Every structure is written in C-alpha cells, then in structure tokens.
Amino acid sequence: MLDLAPMEHVHEIEITEEHVTILYNQKITNNYNTNEITQKEWIYKYNDDPEFVQAVRAVIELARKHLRDMPDNIACPPGCAECCSGYEPFVSKADVQRIADFLGMNYEDALDEYVVKRDSADGFSVGYLRKVTDDVADQCVFLKGSSSGRHYCGIYEGRPHDCRAFTPIGCEDVDASLRHDRNFVPGSPFQPKHPPKTRRRLR
Ligand code: SF4
Ligand code: SF4
Structure with missing residues (x-):
C-alpha cells in the first residue's frame, strides 16, 4: 500500500x-x-x-x-495582465538584447533602465524587469492600458522568455469578464523616456 x-x-x-x-x-x-x-x-x-x-x-x-480542448484557452484572455504585476519576469542577456532591439536602444542602456540587476548563480539571468515603483508587487514598467482597464504589453514582440512561456493554466485570478473571442486592439507600444534617434522594430 x-x-x-x-x-x-x-x-x-x-x-x-x-x-x-x-x-x-x-x-x-x-x-x-x-x-x-x-x-x-x-x-x-x-x-x-x-x-x-x-x-x-x-x-x-x-x-x-482536455489537452485537445486546450488551445483556445492556452493564452490569457486579451486585456488581463494580473500577472504583469504579481511576478518579476527574470531576463537573460538575450532577453535584454531583444528588448533593447525592440526599443532601438543599446544593451547597456536597456539593462540600466529596465532591469533590476541580480545575476543568477548559473549566470543565465542578469536580473528581473523593473516595476514602475520599487514595490515588487507593482506593475511591470512595460505594461500599458491602465487607463482603459484593458491592459497590454508595451513591448509584446520583444517581451522576455518568462512572459512568453507564461500560460493561464491553473490560473485563478483571471478577469472573467474578458473573453478570447472578441477583437482586442492594443494601443501604441511602450516608448522609452529618452527616445533614441533611430528605432529598430522586431517583426
Ligand atoms: S514585459 Fe510585457 S508581458 Fe512581461 S510582465 Fe511586462 S508588460 Fe507583462
Ligand atoms: S489570465 Fe491568469 S495567467 Fe493570464 S494574466 Fe490573467 S491572471 Fe495572469
């Protein structure tokens, strides 16, 4: 037994x-x-x-x-961004470079401005994404849409791996009023405070 x-x-x-x-x-x-x-x-x-x-x-x-039924629900309903406040996505050098490319910045500037530096023991992560304040429970610095209440990632194509890998499986905090089957048009992307002269966008 x-x-x-x-x-x-x-x-x-x-x-x-x-x-x-x-x-x-x-x-x-x-x-x-x-x-x-x-x-x-x-x-x-x-x-x-x-x-x-x-x-x-x-x-x-x-x-x-359940697995067959899952694809519809494997993404968070557009507009929900509870987890963009509750978690600190850790970033690798490749993540920082992707964010830098998205914003048209260089690596060092993106690291200084948007990452709380904390090297992991294995050297893979260089830190986690900054929040809008020093409170780690605050929202991610790249989160947009607060005034409309329908949030979206301001660096979606350039977001780090942690955010890409996130799924709502087992999620209990989802905003149930948001649906998958409605069109969601995100607003303008995140703009750095000091915009670089040339912007290079990812596809
Ligand atoms: S980078 Fe985008 S998806 Fe990731 S926590 Fe920030 S706003 Fe959310
Ligand atoms: S649906 Fe769930 S996992 Fe996705 S952002 Fe909302 S609370 Fe987080």
Whole structure:
C-alpha cells in the first residue's frame, strides 16, 4: 500500500495505462559547478486489476480530451495582465538584447533602465524587469492600458522568455469578464523616456 506519510514534496506524478509513478522528496544539492538531484520514486503497477485499469483509462481519456480542448484557452484572455504585476519576469542577456532591439536602444542602456540587476548563480539571468515603483508587487514598467482597464504589453514582440512561456493554466485570478473571442486592439507600444534617434522594430 502507498504510505503517504513521507510524501511531502511530490515533484511529479505520471499515470499510464500500466502504472502510477510518483517522484517525491526531491533534494537538490548545489555543488561548485554542478547540481546533484536525488529523489524517491514510488511505482504502482496495476495491470493485473482490470477494474482499476478501466478507471485509470477513463481518467487518461479525460486528460487527453482536455489537452485537445486546450488551445483556445492556452493564452490569457486579451486585456488581463494580473500577472504583469504579481511576478518579476527574470531576463537573460538575450532577453535584454531583444528588448533593447525592440526599443532601438543599446544593451547597456536597456539593462540600466529596465532591469533590476541580480545575476543568477548559473549566470543565465542578469536580473528581473523593473516595476514602475520599487514595490515588487507593482506593475511591470512595460505594461500599458491602465487607463482603459484593458491592459497590454508595451513591448509584446520583444517581451522576455518568462512572459512568453507564461500560460493561464491553473490560473485563478483571471478577469472573467474578458473573453478570447472578441477583437482586442492594443494601443501604441511602450516608448522609452529618452527616445533614441533611430528605432529598430522586431517583426
Ligand atoms: S514585459 Fe510585457 S508581458 Fe512581461 S510582465 Fe511586462 S508588460 Fe507583462
Ligand atoms: S489570465 Fe491568469 S495567467 Fe493570464 S494574466 Fe490573467 S491572471 Fe495572469
């Protein structure tokens, strides 16, 4: 039987037609230049229990149907930008360069003006996007549309990877009055305070 007591930090649950696998109690030890990951694994093979197999198959079918239904809902409804206030998107050098290109600035100026510098241990991130004030719960400096109440990203084509990868799956804060099936016309893009002489736009 499954002993739930030590399963406090479940990392992943995989359910197939043959077994359930649970990875838990993962520990990451940071060494000088490597990370050592250890975890416990619990596997339950139930393919000799036809009723259980049937029940699990039904759950898997439901999950597959949900996956098929997902594309409509995989993006946030246009206008919602709750998360552009609640999170600090971390940026890599490539992200900063993309933002700089979008705004027609050079890398160093974009980094100084729009990034709170904080190098990650692995050197991948150079910091996170600035908020309009020093309050980390404030809105992203690039968020626009506050006066209309229908927000949009002012650097959409140049936004960092963290923002591109964000999905509303499991989201409970979505503004339910906003819909996917209506046209949303964003306003003008973000303008730097000191506009560069030449602007180069991404496609
Ligand atoms: S860059 Fe755009 S999408 Fe990302 S947090 Fe800022 S406003 Fe939101
Ligand atoms: S829909 Fe959800 S995930 Fe997307 S911005 Fe709104 S609150 Fe965030």
